[in-house]
Amino acid sequence: MKKTIFAAVAATAMVVGTAASAATLNFVGSGGTDNSQVLSNFDISGVPGLADGTEIAVINGADKNSSNGLFVDGEGEISVTYTYLGSEAGFDNYGAIIGNSPTRTFQNYSDGFASESNVDDVAFGTQLAGAIDLIFQTARDNGPDDQIANQGGASPASENFAIGYFMVNPNYYVLMFDDLTGSNTDRDFDDLVIGVQVSAVPLPASSLLLLAGVGGLAAMKRRKKA
Numbered sequence: 360m361k362k363t364i365f366a367a368v369a370a371t372a373m374v375v376g377t378a379a380s381a382a383t384l385n386f387v388g389s390g391g392t393d394n395s396q397v398l399s400n401f402d403i404s405g406v407p408g409l410a411d412g413t414e415i416a417v418i419n420g421a422d423k424n425s426s427n428g429l430f431v432d433g434e435g436e437i438s439v440t441y442t443y444l445g446s447e448a449g450f451d452n453y454g455a456i457i458g459n460s461p462t463r464t465f466q467n468y469s470d471g472f473a474s475e476s477n478v479d480d481v482a483f484g485t486q487l488a489g490a491i492d493l494i495f496q497t498a499r500d501n502g503p504d505d506q507i508a509n510q511g512g513a514s515p516a517s518e519n520f521a522i523g524y525f526m527v528n529p530n531y532y533v534l535m536f537d538d539l540t541g542s543n544t545d546r547d548f549d550d551l552v553i554g555v556q557v558s559a560v561p562l563p564a565s566s567l568l569l570l571a572g573v574g575g576l577a578a579m580k581r582r583k584k585a
């Protein structure tokens with residue numbers, strides 16, 4: 360009887376683990392005015408395949424809409440790991456994961472925010488299938504910060520702001536913020552660079568606890584018998 364229950368729990372846990380095993384990233388960039396660009400003056404090293412001459416996907420703040428951006432596909436809760444990869448910028452830039460609080464998760468430390476707390480090189484989150492929750496912002500001394508979000512919307516809605524997207528593999532993309540063009544044009548996409556990695560959430564903690572509980576009960580019964 361107990362063996363049957365244990366086997367059923369173990370089988371359920373395996374099914375849950377299998378169902379959550381696929382999590383992939385998918386970039387959508389339809390309708391943009393500058394859908395791609397070949398990198399030049401890119402000064403962040405260490406990302407395989409990403410260097411001057413690499414063609415990246417691009418969306419700017421003037422043609423952004425909520426159907427574009429980087430999306431994650433998968434079943435149930437999906438783990439997302441955000442990694443700060445570098446920055447070359449004259450402005451104070453930061454990247455924020457919308458679901459996190461406080462919001463300034465990554466920054467380029469150029470000045471002003473050096474004392475900001477809760478800023479780190481790696482951040483972890485979980486989410487359901489849908490748009491990745493990342494925004495890039497340029498801090499201003501006066502007025503609201505200018506920003507562009509992965510999942511749609513830029514403020515102001517200007518081509519001054521753009522995000523570059525580069526696929527390392529179907530589970531890992533690099534998102535590259537370009538903070539200003541116009542009179543300061545460089546479009547080098549290295550003003551704040553964040554890696555986004557997704558994976559299925561491993562065997563749910565609740566299933567592991569259940570297994571441990573069943574095991575513990577069995578052990579207790581054995582001890583009582585002894």
Ligand SMILES: [Ca+2]
Pocket residue numbers: 400401402447547549
């Ligand atoms: Ca550069």
Ligand SMILES: [Ca+2]
Pocket residue numbers: 537538539545546547548549550
């Ligand atoms: Ca730039």
Ligand SMILES: [Ca+2]
Pocket residue numbers: 447448545547548549550
């Ligand atoms: Ca730059």
